[in-house]
Amino acid sequence: MDRPTLTLLNRPTPFDSIFPDRVVPVLSPTPDNSTDEPCYILDHTRLSQSQKELLARELWRRWQSRISLKESRDAVANGCPISAHWFTEATEDKSIPDCGPCCSCGKTGPTVRNFLALPEKAPIPGTGWGCTVCGLPQDGALAILCDQCLTTDPPKVKSLIYGYPAHQQRYIGPSLGPFDHDYAQHPEAP
Incomplete structure (x- = not known):
């Protein structure tokens, strides 16, 4: 799997409230030079819905005389370019492991x-x-979900992580029995 690429915003920028941690996902660690000025192309697949909407509104506000809000939303949905001068250098994100x-x-x-x-x-x-x-051993089942599947209520888990997450294996089968906290040992529990 290709590692995601991130840039960091310089401060201050008009995008600070959209990316409060300064981290912005982009498609390449190298700016695109095919436009009038070097730009990073946003990786819209790694933006939250609220980030997409806030970014579209900011771009529309800045370019209101030239584009509609719908066109601004479409630009964000297609990975819009943002001038490289707003960012420090880009780097591959090695902090997000591939867990399968x-x-x-x-x-x-x-x-x-x-x-x-x-x-x-x-x-x-x-x-x-x-x-x-409460003294539980590390015997509880784990699952990993993509951002989209996490939004279902409740999330629909069809398989479990088999072994360690980095091994990228899955278990599909019957439940292996209950496993939960001893809530009598948890003073914070109601």
Whole structure:
């Protein structure tokens, strides 16, 4: 899998409220030089819906005399270019490990990054979640979902992580039994 590329915003920029951590996903670590000035092309697949909408509104505000709000939204949805002068250098993001396919839809890629600790036993003991407060070993099942599947309520988990997440294997089969906290050991629990 290709590693996602990130840029950091210089401060101040008109995009600070959209990217408060200064991190902006782009398609390439090298600016696109095919336009009047070097630009980074945003990786719209790694933006949240609210970031897409806020960015579209900011671009529309800046270019209102030339484009409509719909055209601005379309530009963001197609990976719009933003001048490289707003950013520091880009780098590959090595902080997002490839943990294999989504346990709901099977999709792969950088949006598969949301771990779920499930109240059942892991297929391989010692490779899941545990709790030091109530003394649970790391025998709880884990699933990983893409951003889109995480938004379903409740998330639909079709497989479990088999072994360690980095091994990218999945378990599809019957539940291996319940696994949950001892809430009597948790003073913060109601």
